[in-house]
Amino acid sequence: xxxxxYSAQEKEAKWLNYWNExxxxxxxxxxxxxxxxxTPPPTVSGKIHIGHVFxxxxxxxxxxxxRLRGFNIFYPFGFDDNGLPSxxxxxxxxxxKAHEIGREAFSELCYKTTEKYENEFKTLFSKLGVGTxxxxxxxxxxxxxxxISQRSFLQLVKDGHCYHKQSPALWCNECLTSIAQAELETKxxxxxxxxxxxxxxxxxxxxxxxxxxxxxxxxxxxVFVNPKDEKHSHLIGKKAVIPLVDAVVxxxxxxxxxxxxxxxxxxxxxxxxxxxxxxxxxxxxxxKNIFTSDxxxxxxVKNYGGLKILEARKKIVQDLSDQGYxxxxxxxxxxxxxxxxxxKEAEYAVMKQWFINIxxxxxxxxxxxxxxxxxxAHMKARFNEWVNNVAxxxxxxxxxxxxxxxxxxxxxxxxxxxxxREEDLPVNPLTSQPKQKCCSKCGCKEFVxxxxxxxxxxxxxxxxxxxxxxxxxxxxxxxxxPMTLRANASEIIRTWDFYTIVKSFYHFxxxxxxxxxxxxxxxxxxxxxxxxxxxxxxxxPIDLINEYSADVVRYWAGSGRLGTDMLFSEETxxxxxxxxxxxxxxxxxxxMHIQDFKDKKFSDxxxxxxxxxxxxxxxxxxxxxxxxxxxxxxxxxxxxxxFWNFCDNYIEIVKHRLYRPEEFGEKAxxxxxKAVYTILYxxxxxxxxxxxxxxxxxxxxxxxxNKSIHLTTIKPLKFDFAKEVEQGDKLVEFISAVRGEKTxxxxxxxxxxxxxxxxxxxxxxxxxxxxxxxxxxxxxxxxVKTRKIKKGGHITKIELDLQ
RNA sequence: GGAGGCUUAGCUCAGCUGGUAGAGUACCUGCCUUACAAGCAGAGGGUCAUAGGUUCGAGCCCUAUAGCCUCCACCA
Numbered sequence: 001x002x003x004x005x006y007s008a009q010e011k012e013a014k015w016l017n018y019w020n021e022x023x024x025x026x027x028x029x030x031x032x033x034x035x036x037x038x039t040p041p042p043t044v045s046g047k048i049h050i051g052h053v054f055x056x057x058x059x060x061x062x063x064x065x066x067r068l069r070g071f072n073i074f075y076p077f078g079f080d081d082n083g084l085p086s087x088x089x090x091x092x093x094x095x096x097k098a099h100e101i102g103r104e105a106f107s108e109l110c111y112k113t114t115e116k117y118e119n120e121f122k123t124l125f126s127k128l129g130v131g132t133x134x135x136x137x138x139x140x141x142x143x144x145x146x147x148i149s150q151r152s153f154l155q156l157v158k159d160g161h162c163y164h165k166q167s168p169a170l171w172c173n174e175c176l177t178s179i180a181q182a183e184l185e186t187k188x189x190x191x192x193x194x195x196x197x198x199x200x201x202x203x204x205x206x207x208x209x210x211x212x213x214x215x216x217x218x219x220x221x222x223v224f225v226n227p228k229d230e231k232h233s234h235l236i237g238k239k240a241v242i243p244l245v246d247a248v249v250x251x252x253x254x255x256x257x258x259x260x261x262x263x264x265x266x267x268x269x270x271x272x273x274x275x276x277x278x279x280x281x282x283x284x285x286x287x288k289n290i291f292t293s294d295x296x297x298x299x300x301v302k303n304y305g306g307l308k309i310l311e312a313r314k315k316i317v318q319d320l321s322d323q324g325y326x327x328x329x330x331x332x333x334x335x336x337x338x339x340x341x342x343x344k345e346a347e348y349a350v351m352k353q354w355f356i357n358i359x360x361x362x363x364x365x366x367x368x369x370x371x372x373x374x375x376x377a378h379m380k381a382r383f384n385e386w387v388n389n390v391a392x393x394x395x396x397x398x399x400x401x402x403x404x405x406x407x408x409x410x411x412x413x414x415x416x417x418x419x420x421r422e423e424d425l426p427v428n429p430l431t432s433q434p435k436q437k438c439c440s441k442c443g444c445k446e447f448v449x450x451x452x453x454x455x456x457x458x459x460x461x462x463x464x465x466x467x468x469x470x471x472x473x474x475x476x477x478x479x480x481x482p483m484t485l486r487a488n489a490s491e492i493i494r495t496w497d498f499y500t501i502v503k504s505f506y507h508f509x510x511x512x513x514x515x516x517x518x519x520x521x522x523x524x525x526x527x528x529x530x531x532x533x534x535x536x537x538x539x540x541p542i543d544l545i546n547e548y549s550a551d552v553v554r555y556w557a558g559s560g561r562l563g564t565d566m567l568f569s570e571e572t573x574x575x576x577x578x579x580x581x582x583x584x585x586x587x588x589x590x591x592m593h594i595q596d597f598k599d600k601k602f603s604d605x606x607x608x609x610x611x612x613x614x615x616x617x618x619x620x621x622x623x624x625x626x627x628x629x630x631x632x633x634x635x636x637x638x639x640x641x642x643f644w645n646f647c648d649n650y651i652e653i654v655k656h657r658l659y660r661p662e663e664f665g666e667k668a669x670x671x672x673x674k675a676v677y678t679i680l681y682x683x684x685x686x687x688x689x690x691x692x693x694x695x696x697x698x699x700x701x702x703x704x705x706n707k708s709i710h711l712t713t714i715k716p717l718k719f720d721f722a723k724e725v726e727q728g729d730k731l732v733e734f735i736s737a738v739r740g741e742k743t744x745x746x747x748x749x750x751x752x753x754x755x756x757x758x759x760x761x762x763x764x765x766x767x768x769x770x771x772x773x774x775x776x777x778x779x780x781x782x783x784v785k786t787r788k789i790k791k792g793g794h795i796t797k798i799e800l801d802l803q
Numbered sequence: 804g805g806a807g808g809c810u811u812a813g814c815u816c817a818g819c820u821g822g823u824a825g826a827g828u829a830c831c832u833g834c835c836u837u838a839c840a841a842g843c844a845g846a847g848g849g850u851c852a853u854a855g856g857u858u859c860g861a862g863c864c865c866u867a868u869a870g871c872c873u874c875c876a877c878c879a
């Protein structure tokens with residue numbers, strides 16, 4: 001028997017345990033069609049917030065739906081624990097920088113810390129009822145992942161898509177590492193626009209350049225003006241004398257100079273921005289590297305060496321001003337590129353790094369984007385936009401400690417890279433040596449290890465490879481290529497989705513997945529994203545689960561449209577709580593009435609039973625349609641609407657028959673029993689996608705024809721009750737009108753209706769006649785008189801017994 | 804500046820290939836009805852952002868405008 005009150009705390013713990021012990025979500029390749037999900041390994045960055053629950057729940061619900069539709073679900077969970085986010089977390093907790101702790105000790109701390117937080121994540125996702133096979137869980141820093149990531153790297157090198165090159169790269173002098181374009185964010189800052197006078201070498205003509213970065217004066221390698229700029233074009237071909245610095249540089253022409261920006265004359269430094277790099281390459285300009293890797297001016301720069309960038313800026317402006325070079329200084333607010341992990345302005349550094357070729361294959365990436373179904377469809381635009389605008393090859397070198405090592409050494413003599421052999425993976429070049437001699441002619445046996453580690457994304461872009469155990473003996477490549485579904489939030493389309501597509505293209509020349517589903521964000525307040533760094537989430541998910549139950553929290557997470565941002569809403573939780581409670585109560589009611597029920601072949605249903613079954617059939621069609629489009633929230637809404645109608649109307653109608661067979665007959669009671677038995681079963685299945693716990697509890701108590709409700713399959717109903725659905729809705733409208741009349745008279749709904757007169761067409765009167773007993777019992781009506789009209793139907797008289 | 808999205812009841816949001824505006828919630832009014840008061844029944848509440856256009860007919864399609872949001876670019 002179901003308990004009088006449902007205790008979520010107790011039951012949820014019980015079923016979690018049961019699912020675990022019985023390995024309900026275990027993935028075993030069998031003959032069935034596989035539905036595979038590539039879900040984001042959360043970055044282990046400390047704080048878990050409600051946004052995590054939101055985006056992970058929706059995919060999880062899809063996995064449950066597909067399982068109910070008979071698919072074999074491959075749905076592993078992962079943790080992205082390598083890389084900068086973990087390092088920063090440790091640095092923050094330790095109050096020390098990585099280099100102060102030392103490479104090995106620091107890595108050790110990273111392992112420990114990420115493990116601690118991973119357990120917290122795991123606890124949360126388990127408590128939420130996430131139906132994943134933990135046997136397939138992966139970590140991006142585990143030896144098996146390192147192996148696959150290194151294998152991927154070596155393959156790309158072999159195929160010529162990955163190269164080692166001295167090149168300017170984005171540099172963060174807070175994190176002391178190079179970074180990729182995708183790791184940049186923009187930030188508004190206040191700065192000054194400095195108008196500085198230069199002179200030509202030839203005739204000493206004065207011209208003015210406006211710059212926000214006067215500290216780059218020693219790094220100027222050229223001055224540019226637009227050839228169409230009538231005011232300044234005469235300068236082209238002359239030479240410019242740089243103030244304060246004893247240097248003379250050419251004045252050159254380039255169309256890219258905006259005539260109306262600043263003074264229309266630009267200084268080109270190595271490097272201040274991307275245009276500088278472009279010009280540097282295009283015109284083969286010399287290199288003047290004036291920054292050190294930790295954000296200072298190089299010591300060889302006269303007067304300013306050793307100063308931090310901002311100090312140098314201040315001093316140079318002061319010196320320029322003292323010597324009369326400054327025309328004016330304007331206040332300026334503009335946006336700069338900062339590193340997303342630390343918020344510090346990105347600089348450029350020139351060093352030898354590993355790059356993955358992006359620029360040569362943009363068209364291929366776009367093509368793959370076209371081959372993937374995006375949900376919602378407009379999210380593809382974000383991908384296209386990014387691919388079209390990406391300006392750099394992907395730099396995957398990071399001058400950090402906690403990451404996947406490059407399986408590379410360099411020959412001490414000739415500097416040539418030597419790569420690890422496939423059979424030796426995974427390797428750490430810092431603690432091992434190559435087994436072969438230097439490949440090139442020198443034959444040297446001494447090697448310098450590559451100290452850099454790979455960018456986090458270089459590894460997380462291989463999640464499909466990790467999932468399929470790429471290149472391993474037990475590879476699942478034949479069933480996971482491509483995977484069925486990738487799910488993530490919109491912010492990582494440009495990183496995770498993009499890079500995964502890049503790798504999939506290089507490895508297989510193929511799309512990595514059939515579908516991508518993009519979720520929105522949870523907003524803390526209107527227009528304010530919940531973010532880990534801001535700590536503006538008021539609601540700890542564990543607290544919410546304890547207060548409302550996992551099922552109810554899932555209700556909140558499952559509402560809302562795909563790809564649309566959502567506000568955190570207590571109201572939605574309350575609504576979910578009511579719904580879950582209602583499911584419990586109606587199940588109790590049905591349980592009470594099916595004690596003596598025996599399932600047998602039966603098709604001679606009462607009218608309203610046909611109505612309820614037919615409506616369910618219709619509802620389920622729409623329900624599945626939404627879920628096939630990954631619209632979890634709309635499906636839930638649709639189901640919920642049917643469910644309340646079922647409770648408030650159908651149960652109210654059928655209960656009289658169930659209670660009083662002596663009055664209605666055993667057959668009519670059986671018809672009702674069979675209907676509620678069938679409908680509840682299906683409702684539990686449908687709801688189990690969202691509420692895995694309470695539905696399991698009811699299912700096990702009432703049905704129990706399988707090990708778990710989550711292993712059952714949804715079988716579509718095949719009734720032909722369209723007429724009953726249509727006319728039944730009208731009869732319910734009559735019922736509603738009579739109830740309204742009673743309420744208007746402030747009397748109980750049990751008040752007797754002495755006379756009820758209805759005019760209606762042939763169809764509706766026919767149905768009314770079939771349903772007459774139920775209809776009268778529901779309304780407590782003594783007499784129902786009908787009159788035939790040509791079309792439609794309405795009540796003409798309601799006479800209540802108001803005594 | 805580029806791309807995309809949003810604007811519908813006090814609030815949170817649905818609204819399918821154009822056909823008389825929907826839900827939940829809040830507020831108000833009734834009702835202890837043999838599953839449920841965490842319930843049931845009902846009432847009020849909307850120039851569908853604005854202005855044009857297409858159409859017999861527009862919340863929906865087209866154009867422009869405004870406000871908000873997200874991503875990207877903009878460092879001279």
